[in-house]
Amino acid sequence: MKQISVFLENRPGSLFSVLDRLREWEVNLRALSLADTADFGVLRFIVKKPEKVIELLKRDNFTATLTEVLTVGIADQPGGLSSVVGILTGEGLSIEYLYAFVSPEGKGAYVVLRVEDYDKARIVLESAGIPLLGDLSL
Amino acid sequence: MDTKRGQEVSPTYWDEHAEIIHEENLRKLQFNRLQKTVNKAWYHLPYYRRKMGEAGFRNSNDLRSLSDLSRLPFTTKQDLREAYPFGAIAEPMKNIVRIHSSSGTTGTATVVGYTHNDIITWSELMARTLVGGGVNEDDRIQVAFGYGLFTGGLGVHYGAEKLGATVIPMSSGNTLRQIQILRDFNISVLCCTPSYALYLAEVARDSHIDWENTHFRIGIFGAEPWSEEMRAEIERQLPILAYDIYGLSEVIGPGVAFECEIRNGLHVSEDHFIAEVIDPASGDVLPPGEKGELTFTTLTKEGTPVIRYRTGDISSLISTPCSCGRTMSRIQRVASRTDDMLIIRGVNVYPSQIESVLLRFEGIEPHYQIIVSREHYMDTVDIHVEVSNNIFSDEVKTLENLKKKILEALKGELNLACTVKFLEPKSITRSEGKAKRVIDMRKKEDVP
Known part of the structure; x- marks a missing residue:
């Protein structure tokens, strides 16, 4: 699945200017996370048609990039996330960051994972029988 | 050496007689012209006569050789400001055919006047400058320096016409139109500040302009200090070789010194100007190779002659011969100023x-x-x-x-x-x- 990341300058209104543009284009955010440092932020989110959205963002002079991330469905119960992380850790794969969202039906949870070695992580999870979400299923 | 776009690198000069003059003849010419300039200043520039008096000169015939130049007092920007508006003009106003003025962003503006001869000299100097950068009469030159009181636009304009090239007098600003003209008129040479060239490149990139199959090949840039890295960046973004030119309105405008195809220092048109590098604190003249503040003495200027004008620009003299063949000595390109x-x-x-x-x-x-x-x-x-x-x-x-x-x-x-x-x-x-x-x-x- 492809995630969009947008650079945010540390000043009032920079988050709003991205969100306002997404509203204008009628883009619905499926999941998002905001990483912040002392002087800048990175807004990461999952949307439908990410290629189209990033093109619009770049046209409007936002600094943005597309990244392949893994989106995994996890059981909505204690230990649901730890089993997935355990599998990756067991294979020596480190996680750069992750964030979670609930499924549209409210039945389960999903975790967006950014790992260093995307291809290997995908194979590891698939062979462990963990379902990965593709772009279309959202 | 670069031969981008198949550019010929064999040296050509605009004014061979001046540009490859024998050193001895040059020094004679300079001394003759210096005496005339000092005389003129003594009789027609009260502010400079006062300074000469304070420095112990009792008349204007006190110069015995070129090396006596270092005994003459400096002219500062402040002197010219105090002379505002016309106190630095050494001719009756009826002989002045044009006035230029430096921007007054850091204080009162300085005003310079040009006689008809000054305009002819200036055009010659700019033609030399353009030829130094490989420009010829077949080129189409887009002048994106500002036209007006600023010397950049009109200075380049007259030189380009003198050379016989085709001039497009755009002046500065209106970047989209600049790019459109560059493309539609198949422009080969762009003249502007280096920072504007970069901005133009950025806007062109955003508009997906493809420079392939255009004749765009040379950039003549000046009017602000810039670094070698900046040059590399401009050449990465535009299909051109970028040349540095140097000048300032108080001396004449663009055309004081220019890069040849070797692009290692800028040749000073020494038949019209004497460049010195001084220690900005003590005022002592520094030998070639040592960095200090550039000063210029005009040798042929009629309207507003200046003697040992302190530019505030930091450079050094290069006295070794240049492989382009020009004998006029060079100054290191100016990347900074004493006041910045x-x-x-x-x-x-x-x-x-x-x-x-x-x-x-x-x-x-x-x-x-x-x-x-x-x-x-x-x-x-x-x-x-x-x-x-x-x-x-x-x-x-x-x-x-x-x-x-x-x-x-x-x-x-x-x-x-x-x-x-x-x-x-x-x-x-x-x-x-x-x-x-x-x-x-x-x-x-x-x-x-």
């Missing part, structure tokens, strides 16, 4: 040095600003850099590592402790003339 030196907690730094460090990092755009302020009696420097898609990643650590490396380089090479702030693209104002790289909040006029 920043003193940060006792450390001297020039903006061009900061630029050199920044542009060495892959993906850093040449749009930056240096903000100097004072907090709790301590000078602080915050360098604003735009984050382009080339350096951005979804991982926070990418930018943080880049920032760390920039800070290390600035600290290691310039001993400058500062902060770096990443900005969104295009948040730094683009300049259509001289770029404003430094905002010094310690100065009243810079506080927005």
